[in-house]
Amino acid sequence: MSQDISIEGDLVTRVEGHGEVLVNATNGELEECEWQVVESPRFFESMVVGRSWDETHHIVSRICAICSATHTMTALKAIEDGLNIDVSRQDRKLRKLVLAGETIQSHVLHLGYLALPDLAGKKSVIPMADTHEEEVKTVIRLHELGNDMLRTFEGRASHGQRTIPGGFTQIPDESELKEIETALENSWDDVEAVVDLILSLAEQLPDFTRETEFISLTHPDEYALYDGVPYSSDTGELDLDNYEDIVNEHVVEQSTAKFTKHNRKSYMVGALARVNNNYDQLSPKAKEVAESFGLEPVCHQPFMNNVAQLVETAHLIENSLDLIDELLEAGLEEQSDYHKPDVDVTAGRGIGATEAPRGILFHDYTFDEDGIAERGNCVIPTNQNHANIQHDMEKMVPTMIDQPQDQIQHTLEMLVRAYDPCISCSTHYLDIEFVENENEGE
Amino acid sequence: MSAKPKVAFFDFAGCEGDQLEIINLEDRLLDLVEVVDIVSFREAMSEHSDDYEIAFVEGSITTQHDLERLEKVRSNADILIAIGACATIAGVNAIRNDQDFEKVKERVYGEDAELFDDPDAELFEAFEKAYPAQAFVDVEYQVPGCPIDGDEFIQMITLLLEGGDPSLPNHAVCVDCKIEENTCTFERGETCLGPITRGGGCDATCVTQGARCWGCRGMVDNPDDDVYEEVLQEYDVTTEQLVNEFTLYWSWERNPEYPAEPPEVQQ
Ligand code: SF4
Numbered sequence A: 001m002s003q004d005i006s007i008e009g010d011l012v013t014r015v016e017g018h019g020e021v022l023v024n025a026t027n028g029e030l031e032e033c034e035w036q037v038v039e040s041p042r043f044f045e046s047m048v049v050g051r052s053w054d055e056t057h058h059i060v061s062r063i064c065a066i067c068s069a070t071h072t073m074t075a076l077k078a079i080e081d082g083l084n085i086d087v088s089r090q091d092r093k094l095r096k097l098v099l100a101g102e103t104i105q106s107h108v109l110h111l112g113y114l115a116l117p118d119l120a121g122k123k124s125v126i127p128m129a130d131t132h133e134e135e136v137k138t139v140i141r142l143h144e145l146g147n148d149m150l151r152t153f154e155g156r157a158s159h160g161q162r163t164i165p166g167g168f169t170q171i172p173d174e175s176e177l178k179e180i181e182t183a184l185e186n187s188w189d190d191v192e193a194v195v196d197l198i199l200s201l202a203e204q205l206p207d208f209t210r211e212t213e214f215i216s217l218t219h220p221d222e223y224a225l226y227d228g229v230p231y232s233s234d235t236g237e238l239d240l241d242n243y244e245d246i247v248n249e250h251v252v253e254q255s256t257a258k259f260t261k262h263n264r265k266s267y268m269v270g271a272l273a274r275v276n277n278n279y280d281q282l283s284p285k286a287k288e289v290a291e292s293f294g295l296e297p298v299c300h301q302p303f304m305n306n307v308a309q310l311v312e313t314a315h316l317i318e319n320s321l322d323l324i325d326e327l328l329e330a331g332l333e334e335q336s337d338y339h340k341p342d343v344d345v346t347a348g349r350g351i352g353a354t355e356a357p358r359g360i361l362f363h364d365y366t367f368d369e370d371g372i373a374e375r376g377n378c379v380i381p382t383n384q385n386h387a388n389i390q391h392d393m394e395k396m397v398p399t400m401i402d403q404p405q406d407q408i409q410h411t412l413e414m415l416v417r418a419y420d421p422c423i424s425c426s427t428h429y430l431d432i433e434f435v436e437n438e439n440e441g442e
Numbered sequence B: 001m002s003a004k005p006k007v008a009f010f011d012f013a014g015c016e017g018d019q020l021e022i023i024n025l026e027d028r029l030l031d032l033v034e035v036v037d038i039v040s041f042r043e044a045m046s047e048h049s050d051d052y053e054i055a056f057v058e059g060s061i062t063t064q065h066d067l068e069r070l071e072k073v074r075s076n077a078d079i080l081i082a083i084g085a086c087a088t089i090a091g092v093n094a095i096r097n098d099q100d101f102e103k104v105k106e107r108v109y110g111e112d113a114e115l116f117d118d119p120d121a122e123l124f125e126a127f128e129k130a131y132p133a134q135a136f137v138d139v140e141y142q143v144p145g146c147p148i149d150g151d152e153f154i155q156m157i158t159l160l161l162e163g164g165d166p167s168l169p170n171h172a173v174c175v176d177c178k179i180e181e182n183t184c185t186f187e188r189g190e191t192c193l194g195p196i197t198r199g200g201g202c203d204a205t206c207v208t209q210g211a212r213c214w215g216c217r218g219m220v221d222n223p224d225d226d227v228y229e230e231v232l233q234e235y236d237v238t239t240e241q242l243v244n245e246f247t248l249y250w251s252w253e254r255n256p257e258y259p260a261e262p263p264e265v266q267q
């Protein structure tokens, strides 16, 4: 059987930002298959230039709301590296809790609001409020837990204001820590309910495998999100100072976004990359979740990224409980409500890397002796996944070429959504060639 | 307006933080869909319809394509509401309005910046400046902030559905600071945009959280008259100083442009 297919210009919804999938086949032969990214450039790397070191993180947090705390944190790590600013042990722990909160809210948002409707055959989460009332309430409670952590540690659910170079303007008190501790402890039933729900729908996840390279942070003592060094599943530890040689941003003729590649033609970042690279450091409950889905390293199925997000949600809850325990046991060091670290401004270049919910994120700034930024560069996880999405599509489409067009489209959209792309993040866009539809055989 | 008005959300150049704040209403979003019929919300739904009465617009207008889309939304909607700093005052996007656009492109794209001059590179088009929705079309109401405040959003919708007038308060953030019993940022030896920033919806949250007001809700209606004078007198600052310094959000507002013709596109 052969048919002509043309899917063009359909905006993939339920992903952050604007993506388009283009497939063009004549008589069952695939001619074009493109993952396109369409968004107006926002020029962040220019916006920071000429402005002060203590504004950089505020500006770049507006690259993306869902991962605003990670952008903030990565910028802070780069600023602190460039200006030699120390961060206390306590503040590092509090920052890890910020990241945990953001990652939980982002993963649950993706799983519950964006991926679950796919699996349940619904167009969105809103009609599910009638058909799956309990499940939707569970998802909302977990999402709120992540946001409550952000409110407690960062002051606001998105674009938090407390994290500044050198630490925090304000920190929670012990009773607030205990409240979050209780909320985390009480969340296990909800996590289990979501695990059961996704397990019951897991057969809807397309069975597709393509071998690829996974890049994430790694750390000898912990499942790396905040601290750590870059690591490749192909080549081992990598040098952060030469991150440009890790990402190798390059122009691909048929794409709008700059693609990246490292050891192969593409690599993957995000929850699945982290789980693959750092599986042994997952918490016990996270491993249980992984086992219940048969997820073990190295897993080359991109759709399992959804499962990896669930695994990480369990890990982050357990890990946050440990961090809070440690903070309470050591006793919180008090600080004033309008705290501002003393910083000696010097010229310098700093590079920071952090694991955003969607994968490894690099920020790089150069400041002059007055602390005014001269140059900025951000390499965003979504961009690092574009090439991998493209190559997955190229392998996947020929295997389904006989299926009805809307089925192909649906599966490809699910693939894109599995990567949880946050396209509003993508700061670099390049040439696009609009391919004419040829549909002659019709 | 119909008993259960159809509403739609649209995003332009922005971080989608305002839509996220609406999702962050959690349970209250379910209450909201009891009283309005959401027909388009790309961040959370696959469905889309052009039949709506109220349109919420997030993000700035930065390309010809954005402008055409905005005009279409305007002609479909009875009521257009701009949400968030990017849509109301061009927000952080307008930082580049004060920069040389040739340098802006070069800093981000390096050698590939020349794609903006390549007519085949269709996506590489951008206005030299970022604009808020009000620069091009009539906007009935605004919800300010970066991001918007969920409570303020709910209040505005409730008022609108009840037939009230959800216009913005016009007092400075300083008033909110007093209510929150914050120590004044000036007293701490820093500069703060609170005295001329529109308050009444954020509870001065940035100051409350230990930072300073960055001006994300935009200026009060008339910065020369509506200023919170007590603070200016006590700390010897002028409105002009505040308007011109530390402005992350005010590049468009300081010098508002309402182009009668679409701005020249760099492509
Ligand atoms: S106003 Fe702020 S929160 Fe809203 S889109 Fe713009 S940057 Fe994001």
Ligand code: SF4
Residues within 6 Å of the ligand: B145, B146, B173, B197, B198, B202, B203, B204, B205, B206, B207, B212, B213, B214, B215, B216, B217, B218
């Ligand atoms: S305090 Fe100022 S910067 Fe902060 S939310 Fe309010 S208006 Fe915006």
